[in-house]
Amino acid sequence: MTTYNTSDFRKGLKVQIDGIPYLMVEMNFRKPGKGNALYECKLKNLVRGTMLDRTYRAGQTLEEADVSEFAAQYLYRQQDMFVFMNNVTYEQYELTKEQVGDAWQFLKDGMECNLMVYNNNPLTVTPPNHVILKVEYAEPTARGNTATNVRKPVKLETGAEIGAPAFVNTGDYLRIDTRTGEYIERANGPE
């Protein structure tokens, strides 16, 4: 495992503190001309998603965190566990509801996602930026009311609810941005 010296500190580094993996999301080097250098770091806890501010003096070190990311297929859900499979090694990983977070709304069997693991234990999963999902139920809209700026809640095949334009019907396929959870457009069919 690599040890990072303060002079290696930079945005994007993955480090461990007290056994918890962190992503360095910001690094500010501050140094009065004749004074001691300060390395002000903003660290994102990769388990909880919380932020930590830490300042280091020149010459201090942090251990690299064995964090890796790879493509993984979403297989199925078993009660509160979500099961994924590494596309290359076929190794399976089980994620809790908390680990999956908001991503559950967009997960469909067979979907290729990005899985992040720490010491080979799953941390988080990221679905593709754009997914196409079927509308399981949409309230019928009064004839003629096709204005695009009016939104109504629709239920997706995953069980999630999102806002969609009034013209969307049950059985339609929608393209959705998973980063914002927003409707983009109507699609012709499943991917």
Next chain:
Amino acid sequence: MGRDSAMRSIAAISQFGDVQMIDPREHNFAPSASLTMLERRGTLLRTLREFFFERGFVEVETPLVAPEIIPELHIEPMRVEGGGYLQASPELHMKRLLAAGAQAIFQVTRSFRAGERGQLHNPEFTIVEWYRVGDDLHAGMDLLDALAQTLLGTPLAARTTYAEAFVRTLGISAHSASPQELANVAQEAGVAVPSGFDESDRDEWLNLLLATRVEPQLGVDRPEILYHYPASQSSLAKVVRSPLGYEVAERFEMYYRGVELANGFHELTDAVEQRRRFEEVNAARLKDGRRPLPMPESLLAAMEHGLPDCTGCSLGFDRLVTLALGGTEIGDVMAFPGD
């Protein structure tokens, strides 16, 4: 048309004004600063040289690599394979010129400091350094102020003592507060204390508070010169007794918009005291787990021969250009930082 006005009209025509900037994120050969910025940087450099020539200064050049370097506690020099150090400032050699009889000298050169990289730092940067024999602390501050007004177009700089700045921002006496009192102030102000920090060291606390709380408030609407540093941070400056009875260093620093631009000294001329301070630096380096640096005997010999009473100052040119041109980091005005 006289020679001067001919030069100016050439400068007024932009050579790079219409050049489309190439995105350095897409083409790794491309400079990080726009050519327009670099052209304006060049114009500022010419104005700076004219400023010194108008005042009778002689431009000099000194080595970038030398077997000796000024030992500093918080500046890590870069060693050169085969021996020697890339100079962290031209001070050592410029003082040797002064001891040999030079009167008013300036230099625009590169300085090197290992590991210093950030929005306002680059391991290699452009430094402007000057000395004038006969100048005391206030004459030195006057000259720096005049230079800032010329290059930044700013009004007269505010002048604030180190002690006043600490009282203003933190309500504490920088010269008499104990480490414990400084720690309490840091805690109240919500300053994150770095791990591995020596809590019994007053200067560590002062530097931490200066960097995180005092500096960002300095020179908000016009440049501000901080002077009379604690004697423990005198470096190569003379130490005198302040009107309040504290020993203070005749050292000054200019800040503008929270950015440290220049550092000056009413220069210490006592070789014995200077040797003692260098030995102290090396002892502190050793305690901090860093290699001591060779004693700069050539500088001490110059001081023994006789360094005339003078004030000197060095200025970070990249930062000055950044502020003058409205950039936010020195990479905006340096062609190839990070190379």
